[in-house]
Amino acid sequence: MDYILSLITFIPLAGVLLLLVMPRNNAMLRGVALGTSLVTFIASISLICEFKTIADYQFVENIPWIQAGSFQMNYHVGIDGISLWLVILTTFIMPIAILSTWTAVEEKVKEYMICLLLLQVGMLGAFISLDLFLFYIFWELMLIPMYFIIGIWGGKNRVYAAVKFFIYTMVGSLLMLIAIMYVYFKAGAGDFDITRFYSVGLDPATQTWLFLAFALAFAIKVPMFPLHTWLPDAHTEAPTAGSVILAAVLLKMGTYGFIRFAMPLFPDATARFTPLIATLAVIGIVYASLVAMMQEDVKKLVAYSSVAHLGFVVIGLFALNQQGIAGGMLQMINHGVSTGALFLIVGFIYERRHTRLISDFGGLSKQMPIFATIFMIVTFSSIGLPGTNGFVGEFLVLLGGFESTLRPWTIIASSGVILSAVYMLWMFQRVMFGELSNPKNQVLKDLNAREIVIMAPLVVMIFVMGIYPTPFIDKMNPSIDKLIAQTKRNQVAPVAAPAGGSAVPVAPAMPSPPLGGHAATGGDASHSDMPAGHPALPPGHPAGEAK
Amino acid sequence: MLSLHHYLILSGILFSIGALGVLIRRNAIVIFMCVELMLNAVNLTFIAFSRYLGNIDGQIFVFFVMTVAAAEAAVGLALMIAFYKNRESIDVEDINLMKL
Amino acid sequence: MPEILFFSLVAGVAIISSILVVAMRNPINCALSLIMTFFCMATLYVMLDAPFMAATQVIVYAGAIMVLIVFVIMLLNMRTETSKNYVHGVLVSCIVAVLTLFVISGFLAKSPLTGATGNMTPELITKVGHTELIGQAMFTKFLLPFEVTSILLLVAIVGSVILAKRKL
């Protein structure tokens, strides 16, 4: 079981290789892709079983990979409570996504399935990477299959959407690459291990710029207002599976990036930019809700609702306390499940009617009772009704926000619960209620077995997570505690250390480093109690190394 | 006394004329001939140097250049015929698939 | 002195005929002028104590290649182009050509014009024979390139056959 993470990550790749050599028999290709994703999912279940509720990284694999002079990139993977659920979410969503376009994609099925599986490799890899360089590679790897999925199998305006998606993301990730390099040089020769970077105390000015570079990349991915405009286009044009994956997993990359990289790496900058980011998140919530309300296209509406939901996640993360982050994490998973389900639902009616305009529908409840029931459950989950998953996450986020310094922001964000009800219910009413007046709608068929199979696990998850979220929260708690400790302590370290450094248990009596000059040593004080202290680095490596 | 310079200058003149031809003519075959002219100018340089340095290697090179020229003639002319079949012309301005 | 006179004569003919190659409108005329240039070149090769090369020049260039070209010209039934003989940038191209010449002259003026010297003297050539000297070098020192040349030719043959045959 030592290589379980690699196994999970690369099973889809094996599927890709298998698909490459297979004949062009669509049914067989789909079957293989589905089988691969199912095997991946089953394998990932073992992660939950074996996961120990502790703060450390688990299932760690650390293999030297590229060695070029002083540069060293390792294949260093591992998960903790934060990434565990995102990995599970990814493997859980994948079979559903593959099933969702079982019949909708008829052209180039082989390439399509290859793209989907490659995408999965990228997503899983990004979630499990503990090496910044490796993370960056997987991060970029995700981009390419998604670009093709939108650009080849998308709707009318697909090329525009795909290019927009690509360029937006690329701009962000380029800046991130630069920042990664910068951090690396600041940290001194060695590998790209993030645990090593956590202990690099950067001076606040540097942190500001690096944080901005990281934050831009992640904010685009989240997406946060005003960097969100790629999302409605990408969602609208992408095929159902693309939208589902985009919403369920890809957007989480942004928030995951914040919590895994941007916040613990740059604690001072995080503290400094929290008001700004919270403001953007709150604007995003209200703004996206208002815009969603006026949408005429169901899919666009759902896309804008994504922006609003992710705003909640960001507020939760930046509240930087147990409830906020746990809520944010839960909300990420919830959003994956609920919004994924919403996109599937839109996909179902689009497959039947080839339109997504709200005005083309109305009264579908009468014709499609099963569909109506599922749609309603998902809608209420998205609104955040207690008993469904949406509530727990949203509630914890708001609670956490209220306890932290973000109180005023949280109050405004809470109004999102009203607005979400407005736009979702209005849409639901216009699509499902009323007279069944359009003759084309009068012959619609209810969901078939495949579609019910797709929706069933999601609906079950909606209730399980709403009624008994304890296992989810419990497993992440230690990691969240550790994250908060890391971020908060580092926030104190560079400022408080010269004053005596009593804020942290300082093992060796290190002279407090001068600020500014060689900031690389700023982390010395906090170095000693890093859980994964790097053996290669003596505590308090000389500042000269940083050059 | 006839010196190396004489040959080299002649070769340069011929080369320039060939290059001019390549640049200004539209007929692909004429351009091809101009390329041959340039090759010949180079050949002349090779042989002149070979003679004045007393080193036979240059002449061997000329030999190879001729081989290449022959091969080039064969393939190039075949290409032109193929193109002509397609376009009813061997005007280089018609070879414009790359034009926007 | 007579050498220089003769050289000047041959060089003049070569230059004039090469200018004709560029300037003539009818491709056939161009081709004929080119043949003239090639003969001039052969003459110069003889003056440079390379009779074998001169022979090869006549056989390969004037004989084989030019025949091929003339053949193609006739095959494609090309007439004198009536109007669009030249591209637009004639003047600029001329300037570039003059500059080329200028650069070459500059190179000649500046360069010491030396290289790896050998032992091939006119005496040796007359004694051993030019063909044999070439043959010796070709089949000993340059054996591998020589063989590779054959592959090149083979590829050219195959390529031209395919190109000419296939309906593009």
Place this chain on the structure above:
Amino acid sequence: MFDNVWLIPLFPLIGFLINGLLGKKIKNEAVIGGIGTLAIFGSFLVSCGILLEMISRAPENRVFEKVVFTWIHSGNFKADMAFLLDPLSCIMIMVVTGVGSLIHLYSIGYMHGEEGFYRFFAYLNLFCMSMLLLVLGSNMLVMFIGWEGVGLCSYLLIGYYFHKKSAGDAAKKAFVMNRVGDFGFLVGLFTLYWWLGENANVWTINFMEIKKASHFLPYGGVVTVATLCFFVGATGKSAQIPLFTWLPDAMEGPTPVSALIHAATMVTAGVYMIGRMSFVFIKSPDTMMVIAVVGAATAIFAATIGTAQNDIKRVLAYSTVSQLGFMFLAMGTGAFAAGIFHLMTHAFFKACLFLGSGSVIHAMHYALHHAHSHDDAQDMRNMGGLRKSMPITFITFLVSTIAIAGIPGFSGFFSKDEILWQAFSNPYHGGLNIILWGIGAIAACFTAFYMFRLVFMTFYGDCRISAKAKGHLHESPLVITIPLMVLGFLAAVGGYIGLPKLIGELFGGIPNYFELWLEPVFEMAQEYGHQYAQSGGHHNPALEWGLMGGSVLIALVGISIAFTMYVKNTDLPGKFTSTFPALHRAVYNKWYIDELYDFLFVNPCKALGNFLWKGFDVLIVDGMVNGVAAVVKGWSSAFRYSETGYVHNYAFVMAAGTVTILGYYIFR
């Protein structure tokens, strides 16, 4: 018995699951209705057991908490799925399960033959479960599940006839307005949790723990903020000003729904919540005053609208809003027990009224349908003289009307009188008291007027439908009339458990059992109240008798006006209308509140949304993005001209480049 409290919400849940998942296959209405009714009846039996056990316990042992499982636990925040039993929740579960059972039974008859019969019962059971969670929840979050859950069920049931646009609109309106309230509830919850945690280090949302820690809370200040937020939640759920407009529209739902959700149970959740947290509310005099004023204002405001409505259910709806106003008036004057008492009696008589109206509509609908008439079965202008053909309905309806009008001897009198007395004599609001009392009294007069107007228009006079249809009018079946009779009986006698002290003394010192029962719940609140109470109320028996007589007189005045206008001299209403056309129009159109809200909130929101989308998102943000792209494209298309696609151009550039580079190296 207390340990089995979890069964109470479980039974309806099971009923919901069976009916919801399998109902479509069962098809048999008797089975579906039976399952639904039995489920809630089971809860009723358990509740009775709990009530009996609670009575047998000593007052100080009546609080019991049952933790089922830990729901959310994150850091210092912990929310258990736990139930709280105390005298207050005991009354509530009795009302909910009791009235609920009757209404379920009634629905079997009323919903007979409706498409989606199973759906109706599933929703109804789900509603009962949510409502029971609401009243049983031992912490704010469990209460909030119920709080939102009843909102959801209300949404589902109002939108039951989803093919009607008005039903869909009403459902959405109800849910969204409730959501506005929920927003308040959440913010209140956060404030309280955060403040107690930060300042007293009591991180809890559990009611009992908050109660224990409530002495940390200051008077006013943060408590005012928190309680006002909670009160916003209550206004949403209980249809008070300003969030009351959804309730009349909610009458789009089937009548049993109106009876159960929009009269007896759900809308009283706000009152219950204030009662549950009385020890917090009382700590903020400002909030108490706001509650009292809002309650009184709602009472009179809704009552005025009720006088001009013609739809039988709408009249009842406005009456409900008005009565809820009374309850809030009670809560705001610190008379928590009186408020809860009125909640209970109101549940009896209003449920009876709604069910009675349902019975009437049912009959009318049947008659009109068989006469192929398209007249509105709910319009009172089409009714009249029904007392002959529907005697049971008439009698129960009349009893309940008398009860709501406040005629001595019936339940409504006791509770309403108590509220009015408390409004007059409470020690909290000083000079405002007399105004509160005055408004309450006028509202009571209006209530008597419009309720009797309803009775007279419906049951007296001549029948105004066609003779053909008249022949089809008949009394409803037993399954409908039995609940009516039970509720009618309760409406008549339900008030005797809370006899005012004054009257009790007359009969040999019978105490006010109801107040006694709830005393331990509100004890702490009263204690806090005394901290700032002004010199006590005027406990003058003579004055109380006088006021009591006054309120009876007021009710009688209302009734006699109604009698004059709608029985004796039926021209009067028309004359009145033509004399004050503007007034009538305004009242008839509900004082244009809906239009005002549209103008103030709905339309600006839509316009803003539209502007943000088309103006900001597409034009500015996307414009900037595409603008950058366009600039790049512009530059590249300028550079594009260097790439002509002609071979000789490339050759030329190559040659020139070569020459240049060589030239540079040679001549440098």
